[in-house]
Amino acid sequence: MSTSKSHQVRHDLLETARTLIAERGWTAVSTRTLAHRAGVNPGLVHYHFPSLRALLNEAALTGIAQVIDQTLTHLPRTDPRQGLDQLLGKLDAYPPDDPATVLFTEAYLAATRDTELRRGITDLLQRLRTHLTTWLDDGHIADPANTAHVLAATADGLMLHRSLDPHLSADQVAPVLRRLLNPPPAKEQR
Amino acid sequence: MSTSKSHQVRHDLLETARTLIAERGWTAVSTRTLAHRAGVNPGLVHYHFPSLRALLNEAALTGIAQVIDQTLTHLPRTDPRQGLDQLLGKLDAYPPDDPATVLFTEAYLAATRDTELRRGITDLLQRLRTHLTTWLDDGHIADPANTAHVLAATADGLMLHRSLDPHLSADQVAPVLRRLLNPPPAKEQR
DNA sequence: AACTGTCTTGGTCGGTTGCCCAATTCTGAG
């Protein structure tokens, strides 16, 4: 707690960084605008962090980990087929231009160009997929691992598309997504 | 053809811009590096284009339209359920760090912050979804419109995730994705 | 009250940015 008080500035900088990344884009966040928006002296940025890039990496990773952890701990304990609707409803509650959505995608793209960040992001996604797999693995859903893979990617794709077209609602996609969890048809096709 | 010769520089700038957007990120493309990589005098950028932002917008929109058109004209004329595998195979042929993949996502994010670009992107996506819907609408697939919606978003999400984790192959996701096109199970569940 | 390590301030450094412009070269129609 002594650290929590003394590191208030550090925390504010990370928080503001997440907002600015979503607002202006990863490479468009500058030390001065960041410090100004956080209500902090510009020189403090390089006192609390070795570089601006390190600050952005930490801000993104902690922010993403936070969202993922919250999603995982609140996974519905029901049958995944019903739980999916519950997840989609929660996703629909977020505004289409929610900063977290854009932050995710910005971090993914930045990870394409930064090895260290890439490691962190892939670790987080791996953890997300592992938990999703055990959640799906109730014996009724085929190929839980790859289903989790597709489900995670689809969620990111849908959130990204929704930030462009706010009309996209959970009601529309829910029936289609539920097909992902259906067993393959008993009869062979055609 | 007189225009094609005289506008060679313009074309090179747009082409180089697409590469640099994918390589460094939308907001990290500068007039000078762009001109240098295109083998062109820096002053020419603002002669052929009113602003750098306008150049990037045009580069992204034409590039995306090109990929979408090519995908749509080469849509398999078979049953969508088999055609999906064909599509996935083509997607797998691209290298995981294919510039076009990153360009798509970069443009989506930039469209979040630029009204004019947003209009262009949403128009292109609308056209893509329309064609996908008629392709899916063979009478055997439920809710073709929303299925196309999900399919387009899933494709973007998968490509984005694959640029982070190159191990993601089409073989893994194909069986799962095919479930998206399956009819709902005849029996009521549970 | 004196000291010590942490935090904060305000400013400076070389370098890059988007955009602009006068001067020059190129080009194709008359």
Added chain:
DNA sequence: CTCAGAATTGGGCAACCGACCAAGACAGTT
């Protein structure tokens, strides 16, 4: 060949960038 319009050149502008640093303020322990 002439010459007008298009294309190109190289430089310059003010503004901003990341990083750095000496100096001061502050806290907590003796």
